[in-house]
Amino acid sequence: MSIYDKITTAKDLVLEVKAHGLSTNLEDMCRAQDIFGNSTVEELEALATDNGRRDTDGNPDQFGSWSSGKEGTQKIFYQIIFTIWSWEEATKYYNEHSNPFYIEGREAVKTCDAQKAEIARKDDSISVLNGAVTEYKEALNEQFELNENLKAELEAKDAEIIKLKARLYDLMSK
Numbered sequence: 001m002s003i004y005d006k007i008t009t010a011k012d013l014v015l016e017v018k019a020h021g022l023s024t025n026l027e028d029m030c031r032a033q034d035i036f037g038n039s040t041v042e043e044l045e046a047l048a049t050d051n052g053r054r055d056t057d058g059n060p061d062q063f064g065s066w067s068s069g070k071e072g073t074q075k076i077f078y079q080i081i082f083t084i085w086s087w088e089e090a091t092k093y094y095n096e097h098s099n100p101f102y103i104e105g106r107e108a109v110k111t112c113d114a115q116k117a118e119i120a121r122k123d124d125s126i127s128v129l130n131g132a133v134t135e136y137k138e139a140l141n142e143q144f145e146l147n148e149n150l151k152a153e154l155e156a157k158d159a160e161i162i163k164l165k166a167r168l169y170d171l172m173s174k
Contacts, residue, residue: 001027002025002027002028002030002031003023003025003028004016004023004028004031004032004035005031007031007035008035009035009039009043010035010036010039010043010044010047010077011043011046011047011073013032013035013036013080014047014073014076014077014080015073017076017079017080018073018076022079022080022083024083029083029084032080032083032084033084033085036080036081036084036085044077044093044097045097047073047074047077048074048077048078048093048094048097048098049074049097049098050072050073050074050077074098078090078094078098081093
């Protein structure tokens with residue numbers, strides 16, 4: 001028979017432990033594991049991040065400086081999970097939900113991923129623009145070659161006109 005049998009939520013268990021301390025009796029530890037195992041992720045996260053601070057709207061302010069003067073549940077919560085869970089699982093949970101460096105790192109990774117996606121999108125745009133520039137250069141080269149050919153033909157026609165004028169002058173002067 002556990003002293004935690006009447007407790008159904010993780011919050012109630014945390015409040016009980018806060019008031020009377022954590023029982024290390026095997027039945028009590030099993031019941032605590034059962035209570036935490038049947039709790040929602042949102043409830044556990046609320047207990048893990050409640051450090052007594054509140055922002056101006058009354059919401060939990062995990063890393064801010066506002067204070068309501070009340071003691072949070074975070075310390076008791078982690079005391080319980082480090083007792084009833086394996087050290088690896090408890091540490092992982094702490095890192096994912098309460099460790100400011102882990103959370104900042106996770107946000108930095110999201111920012112990097114967004115920037116990588118933006119860079120990839122811009123690289124695609126640059127590739128498309130490079131293709132258009134290459135096509136334009138080829139068209140200009142073709143136009144330049146056409147102009148050079150026309151210039152050569154024009155010079156040849158001018159030379160022929162000069163020859164014809166010289167012949168006409170020779171004929172007129174005879």
